[in-house]
Amino acid sequence: xxxxxxxxxxxxxxxxxxxxxxxVVTANKHGGCLPLDEHRRRLAAxxxxxxxxxxxxxxxxxPVLRAVGDLRRSxxxxxxxxxxxxxxxxxxxxxxxxxxRFSEAVAEARQLGLCEPDPGQDLRGLDVARKxxxxxxxxxxxxxxxxxxxxxxxxPGLPAEVGPDRLIARLRHEDEAxxxxxxxxxxxGQRLTYVAxxxxxxxxxRVESLPSGSPLARVRPGENVVQLRSQxxxxxxxxxxxxxxxxxxxxxxxxADLIDAGHELVRGAAAASERRRWNPELGEGAAWALPHGAxx
Numbered sequence: 001x002x003x004x005x006x007x008x009x010x011x012x013x014x015x016x017x018x019x020x021x022x023x024v025v026t027a028n029k030h031g032g033c034l035p036l037d038e039h040r041r042r043l044a045a046x047x048x049x050x051x052x053x054x055x056x057x058x059x060x061x062x063p064v065l066r067a068v069g070d071l072r073r074s075x076x077x078x079x080x081x082x083x084x085x086x087x088x089x090x091x092x093x094x095x096x097x098x099x100x101r102f103s104e105a106v107a108e109a110r111q112l113g114l115c116e117p118d119p120g121q122d123l124r125g126l127d128v129a130r131k132x133x134x135x136x137x138x139x140x141x142x143x144x145x146x147x148x149x150x151x152x153x154x155x156p157g158l159p160a161e162v163g164p165d166r167l168i169a170r171l172r173h174e175d176e177a178x179x180x181x182x183x184x185x186x187x188x189g190q191r192l193t194y195v196a197x198x199x200x201x202x203x204x205x206r207v208e209s210l211p212s213g214s215p216l217a218r219v220r221p222g223e224n225v226v227q228l229r230s231q232x233x234x235x236x237x238x239x240x241x242x243x244x245x246x247x248x249x250x251x252x253x254x255x256a257d258l259i260d261a262g263h264e265l266v267r268g269a270a271a272a273s274e275r276r277r278w279n280p281e282l283g284e285g286a287a288w289a290l291p292h293g294a295x296x
Contacts, residue, residue: 086244090219093192222246
């Protein structure tokens with residue numbers, strides 16, 4: 001199954017699909033944010049041989065999850081994380097710092113395909129919170145989405161369900177406030193940045209005013225930056241940076257995940273065939289059991 005949706009309902013089926021022997025390749029962040037019981041169920045299916053690929057759920061496929069997973073597998077542990085995980089919000093805040101109105105920057109991000117189907121998911125900070133949770137769970141932490149403290153960029157009282165056009169129209173009433181906030185940051189040599197962080201057991205996603213020269217404040221519109229401190233990377237953080245949004249980029253990396261999964265399944269099927277060939281106890285015409293997760 002290739003899940004290129006933003007559907008929470010479909011993501012909820014991932015554990016059952018894996019248990020049924022169906023490999024899952026996904027860009028759907030909801031799959032990494034299921035309740036902990038379902039998350040453990042998915043991990044158990046993977047340990048049993050099910051194939052799950054989800055690199056594009058964070059930073060459109062930058063090797064963030066691979067790096068975090070490698071740290072954990074090698075016995076290291078995550079101590080601190082600071083990151084810009086939303087290409088959408090880095091684009092919007094970058095445009096805001098350059099003098100564009102907040103509502104215009106959101107409309108431009110939507111036009112360029114940088115937003116979720118519902119731009120409110122980005123502006124509420126939920127998209128960043130989900131990515132942060134996926135990274136922290138990959139590091140071995142057992143947190144729920146509700147454990148992430150989230151700052152919304154939307155005005156209070158806005159209905160949860162509002163169409164993109166109505167949303168952008170409503171944001172025009174917030175342009176002046178955001179212009180003042182950006183001007184205050186500029187006057188002190190700082191920039192507004194939406195930062196995902198983890199330290200001392202606390203996970204947060206919020207707007208911070210950072211010195212203009214800091215690595216997170218220097219992000220270009222659409223760029224993601226991740227800084228990881230661990231027991232091994234304690235003096236200097238492990239830093240990953242690159243574009244983190246856009247349909248073409250995400251689609252290309254999702255395709256790479258799909259090709260990798262296909263090769264893995266073929267290797268597994270070949271190994272099973274070889275085991276059958278050299279096992280005389282199976283006998284002529286015996287049933288051939290494909291490895292868990294294989295497609296045929």
